[in-house]
Amino acid sequence: MSNRVFLCCCQKCGRQFEFTGSYEHFNDFLDSENFACQGGHREGRSPRGFVKTITMSEPYPVTEWKATEGLNYVDILDSQLTRIRSMQMDHLGAGLYIDRRTLKKYDYEEDAKGYRHYFEVPKRRVTVEA
Numbered sequence: 001m002s003n004r005v006f007l008c009c010c011q012k013c014g015r016q017f018e019f020t021g022s023y024e025h026f027n028d029f030l031d032s033e034n035f036a037c038q039g040g041h042r043e044g045r046s047p048r049g050f051v052k053t054i055t056m057s058e059p060y061p062v063t064e065w066k067a068t069e070g071l072n073y074v075d076i077l078d079s080q081l082t083r084i085r086s087m088q089m090d091h092l093g094a095g096l097y098i099d100r101r102t103l104k105k106y107d108y109e110e111d112a113k114g115y116r117h118y119f120e121v122p123k124r125r126v127t128v129e130a
């Protein structure tokens with residue numbers, strides 16, 4: 001999955017910081033069980049409650065794109081396809097979409113030619129980090 005840059009603000013101390021990673025990783029970060037702020041305090045709870053996302057960049061293009069195994073690619077820019085599937089696509093910003101009917105989110109990988117390969121953001125996985 002392609003990385004985006006998220007500019008965030010800690011609402012406890014006002015410190016701004018950048019998070020670089022895929023949209024999925026960013027959500028994992030927001031759901032982590034504790035948070036060490038660059039402003040110097042530690043919190044024993046998820047940052048979701050007090051870290052605010054100010055901006056989200058578009059994903060970096062991938063030089064040699066190939067399909068990522070395990071991702072469900074859907075061409076959501078094809079209006080005929082979305083109509084057949086009764087999808088209600090809504091733009092969340094920076095190229096990220098949500099289907100209002102199923103609440104599934106769609107992110108994309110951009111290849112060197114500028115083509116956007118949309119895929120369904122996987123349901124939250126349990127990630128074990130070292």
Ligand SMILES: [Zn+2]
Nearest residue numbers: 010013037039
């Ligand atoms: Zn802080």
